Amino acid sequence: MSGWGHEPSEERGHAPWSAHEPHGGVPPWAAQTQTHLASPYAQAPPPGPALRLRRLLPAVLAAVVLGVGAGAGVWALVRDDARATVTITPPTTATPPTTTTPPTTTTPPTPLPAGYRSVEDPVGYTLLVPEDWIRRQQPGQKAPVVFYDAPDDGRRLQIFEITEQDYAQSQQVAETAAGYGFRNRPGYRPLTRDSGPGFTELSYRYDDEANGPRLVIDRRFESADGTPYTIRSSGPEHLAPDLVRAPLTTALASFCPTGADCA
Template sequence: MRVFDTERQEWGGSRRERLFHTDQYLDVPRQKSVRQQTGIVLAVTGLAFGIWALAWKDEPEPYKDPTATQQESPETASGGTGDEVPADGSPSQDTTFESSATLPEDYESLQDIAGYRVALPKGWERESRSSQYGIDIVDYRSPDGTRRLQVFQVMETSPYSSLQAAQIEAEKLDGYEPVAMEEVPSAVGQAAEHEYRADEIAGEQGGGTRHVIDHRFEATDGERYALVAYGSEADGTEDERELVDTALLWFCPPGTQCDDPVG
């Protein structure tokens, strides 16, 4: 049976309709309370959204140092580096230049047929013989036969242990006199050097005391090599030192690509 609801000004449905639409049949005070609560929720939500929108819109840009943008040079603005040479033509104080190391006068860099690169005086003759280990033993001799640079590969596990074995044989030379035997600094791996004098060395030409610098080192390929300079003691020791140091600076092991040394 349907009845007219004077408060709601409508006809009331059956009990089954009220079970499915309970919110429509709340009394008036409770309906007002629901509307008020709903309004409060909507108002709070709108306020929060407004604050977020304003904050996002007015977010400040990242900080920039004002001194970095004050007087931008024309070169920098157009893509220049800002390191150009000043108007007077002189380079700036912090400009650095890298160039290949300069070979001593009358020296040359060459690629040996054994595969390595080395530097030595021009016009020297090459001789070689087989070795029990690694590459052939190569001797470069000066035209007059008084100076020699020997290159070979060593089998010992370290340059210093290799020199210890070689010293046993060197001590058998007539007039053997040690100058130094020690580990030395190296830009790549371990290195050691044995410097000595002897009155007679097999295969050397010319009389008088001979000066020898035997430098053994680990190269960039992880293998160990020897550079041994022989010369006369009578003309001093600087020529043997230059011979070893220059050969070492330009040495590049077989099967390896090396840039020219930087001076």
């Protein structure tokens, strides 16, 4: 006959409980069963480690998320603050050394020789003449003949444009022409002759009917614009030759036809 009381034991064929145990004892299965039938009013035992871990994990994750968000917020705040406060300075470039240009020095005009003045003659040229000499003019073949006369010692400058293109030929004609040439004058005697590129010169003496013995220096030359001119200086023969030559030398050095480049 089978039944739950006669079921073979796992040890020696006996039932799970001993026959020698006193009657009225609690079978092992009963005690075990009573352990799991707790009263609903009994206090729940504390949760096990696994349950506590499951409950703590969401809180930890939330804290981590909050912490990460707070860190990101702080980083963003610092980053934004850095953007607001950092000033980008453009790279500096090397400044080339400042060079100072010296002021242009204007060469002052050459001082006039003592006792001379610059004149712009209406005939068409400029030159230097003694300060107190007086200008006059007479008709000439091609242009007026201009005179500058000293007021007291009989010296004179005479300026005119010559008709011949060859200044050397012009002087030869002026000396030798029949009727009016220099050699036809009373007491004529040539003193010196000189010539060079662009000029020819003859000095002589003669006896003037009105003014007595005269010393004359006749210079014929090509001017800066190519026009041939004569400048003749004369004075009483008793004066030192240098006094007669000086006005001629200054006039020649300063003579410039109007509009010509005489630099």
